[in-house]
Amino acid sequence: MPQRSSNLGGQPPGAADSSLPLPVRELVVEVQGGVAGTPGLDSVAEEIPVALVYNGVSYAVMMASPTNLEDFALGFSMTEGILNGADQLFDLEVVASELGLSVEMHIAGECLARLKARRRNFAGRTGCGLCGVESLEQAIPAVARVTPAPVPGDGAVQRGLAHLREHQQLQEQTGATHAAAWCDSRGHIVCAREDVGRHNALDKLIGAQLQSFGDDAFRDGFVLVSSRASYEMVQKCASVGIACLVALSAPTALAIRLARQAGMTLIAFARPGRHVIYHRSEPQTEEANHD
Structure with missing residues (x-):
């Protein structure tokens, strides 16, 4: 049975919901460097498939650390151009299964229409930004202009x-x-x-x-x-x-x-x-x- 977690309200950095996979695993390893290997423990970062689902429509699967998923879902939705503002994300729920995690979101109707018009399914590897792009024209979208600000000293x-x-x-x-x-x-x-x-x-x-x-x-x-x-x-x-x-x-x-x-x-x-x-x-x- 899938396990569901609201994750609403945010979490502190690195925090993990008790129903979600841990972000760090302790594993027994063999340490080399002498005449013979010696056993030891190593802390290893977890990497989980995270599906981003909007009003029941699956949009993307990203490999990510299983922490701060509410922040991730909102930030991804904004930088992908799915949402124009945080107020267009009405609800969010994280569902855990044996295969990974799903972040199920309820968004405004006009955002869903825009998503469906440009929908792409891809497995997003941690170092990949072009998975699912079908043409050279799609590879580098136009960049938005920003309001100039003082350069930090x-x-x-x-x-x-x-x-x-x-x-x-x-x-x-x-x-x-x-x-x-x-x-x-x-x-x-x-x-x-x-x-x-x-x-x-x-x-x-x-x-x-x-x-x-x-x-x-x-x-x-x-x-x-x-x-x-x-x-x-x-x-x-x-x-x-x-x-x-x-x-x-x-x-x-x-x-x-x-x-x-x-x-x-x-x-x-x-x-x-x-x-x-x-x-x-x-x-x-x-x-x-x-x-």
């Missing part, structure tokens, strides 16, 4: 970097997850989410922020991600009006082009003591320069 970027690890509980245990965090204009981390997939972590963060702050979710701050800055990450940020994306790793050339089209600030190779600005939405303010 070095102090703000460094402050976010310095505290990101504190919000990466699953990564600390397993070494296998990505994080996405929303930082305010001074670099203080307001919210963070983790997942085995970098896109999923960003969707979870977007969903959590929208539930908590609505239209003010992405005002005066920036997104900090533990991954590279791929074009999908830029698209997702632009789709909800995020004006600045900061990545620990490298950007792709396409991500830089899309950031320019969106009018978004793109910062990458953010490391202790330095970062690289690949595009800025507008000149730095005096306040940001002296942060």
